[in-house]
Amino acid sequence: MRADAEDNRRALLEAAREIYVEEGTSVALDKIAKRAGVGIGTLYRRFPDRDALLRGVLVDLFESMSAAVRRAEAEARDAPDGPPAWEAVVRAVAGLGLGPTLPVIFRERFDLIDEPAVAAAMRGAITGVEGVYRRAQEAGLLRADVSFLEVQMLAGMLSQSGPSRPPMIDPETLTDRLVGILLDGLRAGPAHRALPGEPTVFSPLDPDDRAAVERAIAEENERRARG
Incomplete structure (x- = not known):
């Protein structure tokens, strides 16, 4: 090209x-x-057409996540005294600004999750990111009482390029600081208080989880239609 x-x-x-x-x-x-x-x-x-653009956005987001995992793991191998791979992945996910984008698209067009290109890119991204987090938990680096989904949701919500950012503050500087605060809370250590409830578990690769999402979206759309 x-x-x-x-x-x-x-x-x-x-x-x-x-x-x-x-x-x-x-x-x-x-x-x-x-x-x-x-x-x-x-x-x-x-x-x-419209669907081709939506597919393109989703595939690009998931492939960007996969690329971030590969970079993080390569950097961790090349510089073992530097930040661990899981921290680099959290920073990368925050930088991608996934938080607002994926929920909007999937809430309106959840059927796209079954498109072959989207499904393949999503599977690769989830498998890669989950692997990094799981290995970090097994190594005692990432606290064990948080789930893959919770880490991803927190990282995705930290992008500060949107309207919630105070306009006089540089978005990259603010995102970097917020990620630092998040990482400090996610690192394994004896000082953590017990979290309420159980870890939030959901995987779009699981048919039962996907069916539950489809039902929830349908119910939400029905409520909106009723006004």
Whole structure:
């Protein structure tokens, strides 16, 4: 792919992510093209329809997670005295800004989870990230009373590029500080107080968990329809 074509693709994916969070997935495609700084024809050449763009956003997010895992593990091997891999993964997930994007898309289009490209990318990302966290818990680095889902949710909510950030504060600086606070609370150690309840467990790879999500989404949509 030519460099300019790849630049356009990345701009479209980033614009789509931003606008999905702001307005939902049914937003007009020409609005996404305008935000990306390209013509609508360029969008359709890269993504022939709305579903293709949604699939592209999801695959890109999950592949970015997988790439973050590979980088974190390589850096941990090359610099054993540096931060452990699980901490690098948490920082990477926070930087991706997954928190607002995935819930919006899956709440409106949970059926996309069964699209082959999305399912394959998601499986690779979840398997990789879960493996890093599990090995960290087994090594006594990550506290054992938190689940994979809880770590991911916390990391995903820390991106400070959105409207909740005070406008005078640099988003990267604030995200880095918030991640530092989170990591300090997640590191294994004797000073932790017991957490309430049991670890939150959910996996989109589990058919029963997915069925429960589908029921919950259907019930929520029904409540909204009733007003």
